[in-house]
Amino acid sequence: MTAPALVTLAHGSRDPRSAATVEALAAETRRLRPDLRVEAAFLELAEPGFHAVVDRLVAEGHDEVVVVPLLLNEGYHAKVDVPRVVQEAMDRHARLQVRATRILGLEPAFLGVLDARLRDALRGARVRELDALVLAASGSSDTVANQAVARLARVWGARHHLPVVAAFASSAPPATGEAVRAFRREGRRHVAVASMFLAPGFLPDRAAELALEAGAVAVSEPLGADPELARTVLARYAVGAVELVPV
Known part of the structure; x- marks a missing residue:
């Protein structure tokens, strides 16, 4: 049984340094879990967009996706935008199951x-x-x-x-x-x-x-693609993956 794909979902920015950091965090996550399919996506202002990534995963045969929102606070994007695009993805693909986890958040670590x-x-x-x-x-x-x-x-x-x-x-x-x-x-x-x-x-x-x-x-510089953040991404993913298991 193939593990659900992991999509790290950032808001997006026109600043190319932002997208590069998000991609680097996805790469660090892959390094920690080379057995997982890990993709980075953006809500807006940067490519690849969330739906483009999901469409590609579905075309490759994935029918389960765990989305980890790369957001540090529980604002509008977390409460409205993320649930909206997750529901849109499942509406677009009838056999697809998508679970959005808790946001990355403000972990003491x-x-x-x-x-x-x-x-x-x-x-x-x-x-x-x-x-x-x-x-x-x-x-x-x-x-x-x-x-x-x-x-x-x-x-x-x-x-x-x-x-x-x-x-x-x-x-x-x-x-x-x-x-x-x-x-x-x-x-x-x-x-x-x-x-x-x-x-x-x-x-x-x-x-x-x-x-x-x-x-x-x-x-100081922002947090960046630190292994501690990648470990938190994987902890969120683990919970989301369990939630996809049929009861």
Whole structure:
């Protein structure tokens, strides 16, 4: 019996660095599970689109697909767009079964990846002292999603015994620049910003730009195609695959 195919589904961006990161994460996932068929797809703004990937899998004989949404928060895309395209795929192919798993989300394990990216940024900027941190994320009109980022920021701050505030690149205050300036008004001069984004693109770039303009000493790169993220993708897949087993 062939295992269900795995499709990692990202929102998509016009920035080619974003698609390259998503493809690299799919490649890392394949490296960890070479027995699985793993494909990357996008909701919009990048190719290949989700339906094109599913159509190809069906043409090759796959009738079960597990979709792992590469989303870090439970916003509109997770609640509306992903269920919509999954249902459309099953409507297009009568014998196809598709299960969407939980989103990638804000796993505490990702804080280790965040720390590694921030250490790289601090080395590059030759920074040896910190007195505050900002956790930058995309932001959402969904207040629950933003609260999840704030909770993760508190956990991260406790790890480092430093004050931490969450900041957002869109849809919610404060912006990264505002967060950095607020710390500087308190007399904190060594404020670093960690990027809780999956991949490079307009929002991470804007968040970094605003932070540096406000006086941040360093801004990290997004999480990227780290093995920790690939392991989380496979953990989500395992649950989805079990849900496809007939009861």
